[in-house]
Amino acid sequence: xxxxxxxxxxxxxxxxxxxxxxxxxxxxxxxxxxxxxxxxxxxxxxxxxxxxxxxxxxxxxxxxxxxxxxxxxxxxxxxxxxxxxxxxxxxxxxxxxxxxxxxxxxxxxxxxxxxxxxxxxxxxxxxxxxxxxxxxxxxxxxxxxxxxxxxxxxxxxxxxxxxxxxxxxxxxxxxxxxxxxxxxxxxxxxxxxxxxxxxxxxxxxxxxxxxxxxxxxxxxxxxxxxxxxxxxxxxxxxxxxxxxxxxxxxxxxxxxxxxxxxxxxxxxxxxxx
Numbered sequence: 001x002x003x004x005x006x007x008x009x010x011x012x013x014x015x016x017x018x019x020x021x022x023x024x025x026x027x028x029x030x031x032x033x034x035x036x037x038x039x040x041x042x043x044x045x046x047x048x049x050x051x052x053x054x055x056x057x058x059x060x061x062x063x064x065x066x067x068x069x070x071x072x073x074x075x076x077x078x079x080x081x082x083x084x085x086x087x088x089x090x091x092x093x094x095x096x097x098x099x100x101x102x103x104x105x106x107x108x109x110x111x112x113x114x115x116x117x118x119x120x121x122x123x124x125x126x127x128x129x130x131x132x133x134x135x136x137x138x139x140x141x142x143x144x145x146x147x148x149x150x151x152x153x154x155x156x157x158x159x160x161x162x163x164x165x166x167x168x169x170x171x172x173x174x175x176x177x178x179x180x181x182x183x184x185x186x187x188x189x190x191x192x193x194x195x196x197x198x199x200x201x202x203x204x205x206x207x208x209x210x211x212x213x214x215x216x217x218x219x220x221x222x223x224x225x226x227x228x229x230x231x232x233x234x235x236x237x238x239x240x241x242x243x244x245x246x247x248x249x250x251x252x253x254x255x256x257x258x259x260x261x262x263x264x265x266x267x268x269x270x271x272x273x
Contacts, residue, residue, distance in 0.1 A: 006025065006026050008026055008030035008031075011027070013025050013027060019245050022046050022051075022108050031044075033052055034052060035052060035053075035056040035060070036053060036055075036056055038053050041246075045109065046109050047069070064083075065084050065085045065088050066079075066109075066110075067112075072085060077089035079104065089104075090112070091112060091113050091117050092111050092113060093117040093121065094116075094117050098114050101148075101214070102115065102148070103147075103148050104147065104148050105118035105146070105147040105148075106145065106146045107145050108143050142204075142242070143244070144242065144244065144245070146239070146241050147241075148239050149240060150235050150236070150237055151235065151237075151238065152235055153233060153235060153236065160193070160194075161191060161229070162191070163190070163222060163226070164189070164192040165222045189208070189222065189225065190206055190208050191204065191207045191240070193205060208242075209238055209240055210239040210240065211237075211239035212228050213228060213236065214237065
């Protein structure tokens with residue numbers, strides 16, 4: 001495993017303690033907002049190669065388009081917490097406009113692909129992380145992503161997604177003040193098990209589910225999400241976020257706190273047929 005330099009201080013990075021973001025590696029202590037110098041966690045914004053915390057990104061860009069940085073005054077396309085003019089919501093590869101409800105993938109919060117180009121250019125790479133690769137190589141091959149994924153309706157009992165609800169991660173809003181801090185009782189819904197056909201755009205254990213068929217999942221009971229999926233009777237659309245840095249931190253916390261019991265509060269089996 002070759003040593004890699006930090007994108008900020010240029011010193012050697014130890015594989016166990018680093019952040020992979022926007023195609024580069026950083027010491028966790030060096031991964032900071034370019035304006036206020038606050039240490040960033042898994043929640044950050046990037047613009048023109050600069051990193052921003054939520055507050056400073058909002059103060060500088062406000063309700064602006066992620067692509068062109070101009071104010072959005074009319075219709076808006078949303079990918080997670082990232083907003084675009086409809087005319088700017090287009091694939092970086094084939095340049096086709098991505099319509100409402102059409103599959104897409106926003107990689108590293110900056111590179112937008114339509115579903116077809118993402119599957120063609122990235123899916124094979126993301127699904128072939130070989131055993132024995134370094135942590136840094138694996139993280140580079142599985143970047144942060146927000147994706148709208150279509151799952152064809154199936155009556156096969158082996159096609160199943162298992163969801164788990166846990167208290168929402170406080171680090172997402174800690175210290176920002178813009179959202180009033182973490183709301184008591186809010187739930188974060190994640191994929192805890194997935195057994196689906198391999199030709200689908202990949203879903204991974206630990207992926208955060210943001211929407212089910214266009215409906216935001218926050219504060220929706222897990223049983224209701226299950227009913228929405230089981231009773232759809234049509235193509236299922238999931239908007240999911242994959243955050244390799246946050247997942248790595250959670251795995252470390254689970255390992256360190258193995259004697260303290262499970263942090264996951266409950267799970268439910270969600271079948272597509």
